[in-house]
Amino acid sequence: MQSIEEIHKRNSRVEEDKAWETSKVRRAFIASITYLVAALFMMRIGVDEPFLSAFVPTGGYLLSTLSLPFVKKWWIQRYGK
Numbered sequence: 001m002q003s004i005e006e007i008h009k010r011n012s013r014v015e016e017d018k019a020w021e022t023s024k025v026r027r028a029f030i031a032s033i034t035y036l037v038a039a040l041f042m043m044r045i046g047v048d049e050p051f052l053s054a055f056v057p058t059g060g061y062l063l064s065t066l067s068l069p070f071v072k073k074w075w076i077q078r079y080g081k
Helices: 004-021 024-045 055-064 069-079
Strands: none
Touching: 024 055
16 A cells, blocks of 8 residues: 555656646747758758748647647537546
8 A cells, every 4th residue: 555655756746747748848849849850851852941841840739739728628528527
């Protein structure tokens, strides 16, 4: 059986992980890497204006991280317990 202190430590780690997963720093870091990799790839394959074109996948990533509250509300009403 786990001690209360072990449970508190676990809960703290879970809260830290959740804070990291939803942090703007994490999103900005991933977006930056996405932009850099996309731009380099586009340069390699000869795309015109690769640094401008690299905003497309980066924007797609950022859009995918939005919480979309209206969709969440609909989903919870339809599929939530």
